[in-house]
Ligand SMILES: [Zn+2]
């Protein structure tokens with residue numbers, strides 16, 4: 473594998489191409505930011521991105537897996553490198569005070585909700601366009617195929633599978649390596665890497681507990697699902713403390729507990745939503761099984777008239793970066809940004825549907841797994857970073873807004889530029 477990214481001329485060339493594309497990409501970013509859309513409803517966003525990629529001369533296909541966009545830049549013999557950005561936004565009211573802040577809302581089954589790009593997916597997909605521009609301008613420096621995708625519905629872990637199920641690898645190309653990135657509260661201009669387990673597997677589970685409702689004054693004639701649910705919530709706490717080995721990281725959170733309408737009515741049922749996270753797929757299945765066992769037993773103990781119902785709302789697998797590929801990309805990033813601008817990424821309890829693209833089994837595409845590298849780009853401006861207490865990324869991160877906060881804003885110039893250059897240098901590490 474040649475290491476062109478270490479070539480000082482190439483470093484300068486990437487910088488110059490990024491300079492040339494920057495204003496256009498920044499304008500695109502601001503446009504996307506102002507117009508957030510919910511998962512699988514990224515119609516305007518994907519149309520805008522497809523148009524921008526077409527203008528750069530790429531072969532663009534719309535509507536892959538719903539609103540997904542696939543763009544190919546073919547440049548002779550060589551490997552296929554897939555770069556992934558995501559597009560969806562969140563039901564959050566933006567409080568950043570930016571002059572291009574979102575004021576959009578959407579109608580959902582829960583009524584009107586405000587919308588915000590609070591996870592920076594607008595930044596990721598803008599960086600994909602920026603990288604396309606850089607790579608199109610550097611064609612004499614590389615050969616192979618660059619496959620760029622803008623993915624819908626990451627926030628509900630739906631878009632990666634939707635694109636794969638729509639024949640992403642059969643219709644376009646099967647990549648040799650997959651690269652992705654996410655912004656985070658680290659110093660803008662820095663890039664973080666981690667080999668192996670990097671983000672958690674996640675399951676969101678809905679549980680319906682059945683009781684027998686009645687008058688609040690006559691509990692003996694009812695089966696009270698509120699009491700059963702209360703026992704369930706308490707008993708679930710024993711999974712992490714008593715059933716999981718202490719060296720493992722597992723989270724079990726009951727994020728929703730809903731029953732009843734008023735004080736003098738014993739309700740008929742109680743509904744829970746449970747969030748489970750871990751870094752080991754086998755352990756993850758064991759924890760989900762424990763949750764079901766405990767809830768079934770509590771329902772029986774509480775005389776529930778019928779068994780509880782479980783429904784997986786959505787789930788994703790753990791993100792395990794390929795060690796060899798991480799080293800390869802990290803070394804290209806080191807050559808491009810300087811070693812001082814790289815950091816060791818701490819493990820995150822957050823989750824992603826990106827790993828489906830690399831997992832033959834979970835992604836449902838068969839054959840061998842595909843190695844992938846998912847890195848992190850710092851989004852905190854220098855001044856803010858210096859003023860934040862703590863040493864290093866893990867400590868400072870606790871004092872900074874995280875993605876999904878109404879105040880979170882990763883789209884400063886340095887971060888946008890770093891995201892473009894990190895993707896271009898990463899791709900060139902394979903195609904150069
Ligand atoms: Zn998010």
Ligand SMILES: [Zn+2]
Nearest residue numbers: 591592593654
């Ligand atoms: Zn995100």
